[in-house]
Amino acid sequence: MRAGDELPPLEIAITRTLIVAGAIASRDFQDVHHDAELARAKGSPDIFMNILTTNGLVGRYVTDCFGPTAVLHRVAIRLGAPNYPGDTMVLTGRIEEADGDTAVVRVLGANGIGRHVSGTVTVSILQPPPSSLPGGTP
Secondary structure (H helix, E strand, C coil): CCCEEEEEEEEECCCCHHHHHHHCCCCCHHHHHHCCHHHHHHCCCCCCHHHHHHHHHHHHHHHHCCCCCEEEEEEEECCCCCCCCCCCCEEEEEEHHHCCCCEEEEEEECEEEEEEEEEEEEECCCCCCCHCCCCCCC
């Protein structure tokens, strides 16, 4: 893990189910996240993803890249273009800083109409206890 290292991209299909399920799971019952008619009445072409779902997807992206011992310490994101059903969001990342087992990762997520999310994630990699290593004490 070194500053400048690029993380592999992750493509996420933006489906109605993902948008609605994410809103329900995060207890965000705003109609623009589940009712296309009401979303259109408010000026949106369709329902769109909420920030909490995006936040979860950014966290998933980083922990998937760093493995099962990754621990997120800080996630700071800003939204841009909405994620609408039928689009694909591509998450990319780059390690901005690395210090021992901790890194700051710059994450960007783009869809067909522009940048959906940008931000940074601070992550560390926990070392397994000595007893779980080969030759360690049981």
